[in-house]
Each structure stands twice: as structure tokens, then as C-alpha cells.
Amino acid sequence: MSGILVIAEQRRGQLRPVSLELIGAATGFAAAQRAAGAAAPDDADLRVAVAVLAKDPAAFVPALSVSGVDEIVTVPVATPEFDPDTFESAIAALIDARRPGLVLIAHSVDSFGYAAALAAARGFGFATDVFKIERIDGALVATRGGYGQKVNVEVDFPGRDTVVLAVRANTFKPPDTPAAPLVTSFTPPAVSTRTVGGEFVEIAAADAVDMTTAEFILSIGRGIGEESKIPEFRALADAVGATLGCSRPIADAGWLPKSRQVGQSGKTASACKLYIAMGVSGAIQHLAGMKHVSTIVAVNSDAEASIFGVATYGIVGDIFDIAAELRRHF
Numbered sequence: 001m002s003g004i005l006v007i008a009e010q011r012r013g014q015l016r017p018v019s020l021e022l023i024g025a026a027t028g029f030a031a032a033q034r035a036a037g038a039a040a041p042d043d044a045d046l047r048v049a050v051a052v053l054a055k056d057p058a059a060f061v062p063a064l065s066v067s068g069v070d071e072i073v074t075v076p077v078a079t080p081e082f083d084p085d086t087f088e089s090a091i092a093a094l095i096d097a098r099r100p101g102l103v104l105i106a107h108s109v110d111s112f113g114y115a116a117a118l119a120a121a122r123g124f125g126f127a128t129d130v131f132k133i134e135r136i137d138g139a140l141v142a143t144r145g146g147y148g149q150k151v152n153v154e155v156d157f158p159g160r161d162t163v164v165l166a167v168r169a170n171t172f173k174p175p176d177t178p179a180a181p182l183v184t185s186f187t188p189p190a191v192s193t194r195t196v197g198g199e200f201v202e203i204a205a206a207d208a209v210d211m212t213t214a215e216f217i218l219s220i221g222r223g224i225g226e227e228s229k230i231p232e233f234r235a236l237a238d239a240v241g242a243t244l245g246c247s248r249p250i251a252d253a254g255w256l257p258k259s260r261q262v263g264q265s266g267k268t269a270s271a272c273k274l275y276i277a278m279g280v281s282g283a284i285q286h287l288a289g290m291k292h293v294s295t296i297v298a299v300n301s302d303a304e305a306s307i308f309g310v311a312t313y314g315i316v317g318d319i320f321d322i323a324a325e326l327r328r329h330f
Helices: 018-035 057-064 086-098 115-122 227-240 249-252 283-290 317-326
Strands: 004-007 048-053 071-076 104-108 125-136 139-146 151-156 162-168 182-185 216-220 242-244 274-278 295-302 313-315
Touching: 004 018, 004 086, 018 048, 018 057, 018 104, 018 139, 018 216, 048 086, 071 086, 104 227, 104 313, 115 125, 115 162, 125 151, 125 227, 125 242, 139 216, 216 227, 227 242, 227 317, 274 317, 295 317
Parallel strands: 004 048, 004 104, 048 071, 071 182, 104 162, 125 162, 216 242, 216 274, 274 295, 295 313
Antiparallel strands: 125 139, 139 151
16 A cells, blocks of 8 residues: 555543644645645545544544544554554555555654664665655655755655654644544564553642643743843733743743743644743744744834834834833723
């Protein structure tokens, strides 16, 4: 067989959001290829199959039954928690059986445990932290960040029949339309694991905010000038009912936690409906975190700032004057 194989990710019986994002990446890539006339006569190369490995994989079928998925493959494994030996063996066997041209996995701590070893052992093409997938002159090309996200690197895979890509979370929009894909099962070979799982301990984050679920974000950039201005904008965000976010320079300086950074190396505002950017220049890395936002309001004193190129509404002015005017009304 051929096609696109997505490896869904679950933890402690809960499907992780990145699983649906992987489906969005797969179906988006397939749709782009069909639009470009690249589909095979039977469309087999662009069929999307989603595999879920779990002690009871059937429990995840309803959540994975979304538009664009042609097939869900349930893969029962003996361990209730993630085990790298078990997953590497099962996924290798599944790839051997189905021969997909493209395999999408999450760029996550779980995948780090098996993906590189799997690709090296089987001679697959492999790239991590991927945020764009396309074909250029017929060749599969993955784009990832490099040099601390300062440049984008295009990676191709000449001579590789199967390519495994670890996809960055919060990058691709997940499908939300229910569907009824074919459901099949695959029994992996038995494997002797080298580890024994103990108690699962959830580490509490220092800042519990989740920028990916915020519907209204007020984001600040280097235009605020100094750290002492942070409380002023935090109070403004609270007053208008927004979640306070920031661009990379603010997070790198330690003025706000990295969990509040929006952008290519931070979080994607995937659920955001209104995004107010104050003093944000609009570097390409930051814009990558705003691509799913429907309404963007940009405030910047520089009329040539890149942020105005993507803003729905733009205000050329002093961010402190605009902030003061907003506070008068809330």
C-alpha cells in the first residue's frame, strides 16, 4: 500500500490535541496535491490513514473520525503508558505492512523516544520540528526552523521511499467536521521492553496559561521599551478580558514566561478570534503564531511595520496613548 500515515498520540487515555493537528497537516497536504493535479489515478498516494496505539485503541475511534480521514487503524499494545520499545516495534511493523510514502508524528517528548531510532534503522527520510510540508518540482520538501528559529530550512529526501516527519504542535488547523472513516485493526509483533513504568507524575507549570486555547489575546512586543511597563499591559489585558501574550524578545528577556510567547518558536494562537498586537513589529516568526486568527488589530508607531501587512485593522500611534484610551472605557 501507499498513502499518508498519521500516528495519533494519546496520554493516560486522553487523545492529545496534536493528533488532530497532524490530521490537519495530512489532509491539507493531500488537498494541495489534488489541487495541483498530483493525485495518482486511484488517489492511493493521498489516502490518509490514522493509527492509534493504546491498550484499548477502539476508545479513540470517535474522536479521530473527522473529515479527511479515510481509515483509522487500531493498534493494540500491552502497555497502558508510552513505552519507546513497544512503539518503535509496532510502528515499524505497521510501516512495513502498509508502505506509506509519508508518515506524520508529533514533535513531542514521546516521539523523541523512538522516531530517530526507527528512521535510522529502516533508512527512512526524517526531519523534526516541521511546520510546512509541500512538493517542489515533484520532490517532497519539509520546512523546519534552524539556528534558533532565525532561518527556515527546507529539507528534501532524495532516494527515500518513506519519509517520517515530526510535526510542530499548534501549527496546522485541526479538522472539526465529523466523518465515518473505515476502521481496521493491526496486530503488532510481541516485543520485550527494556523499561518498566512507574507512577505518572504531572509537573505543574510555573505559568498555567495556555495560549493555544485563548480566544482573545493582547500581545506586547519590544515597543513597550522596558520591563517596568509589563504591569501596565497586564492590567489592561485583565480589564478588557484578554490573555496577555508577547513576542519573542519579551520572552527571551525574561519579562514574561515563554509559555506566553506567540510565534514560530512559541505558541500558535489556534483558538484566537481577536488578537491585539501592541508594539509588535511583525517578524515572520511571530506572524507564524497568528495565522489562524480571524481578526488582528495592530498598534505600532512605525507605519512601515510588517504587522500591518497581516492586520485586519491598523492603528499608527503611540501604544501607551492607545492603552490609556482603552483603559478609559473599561
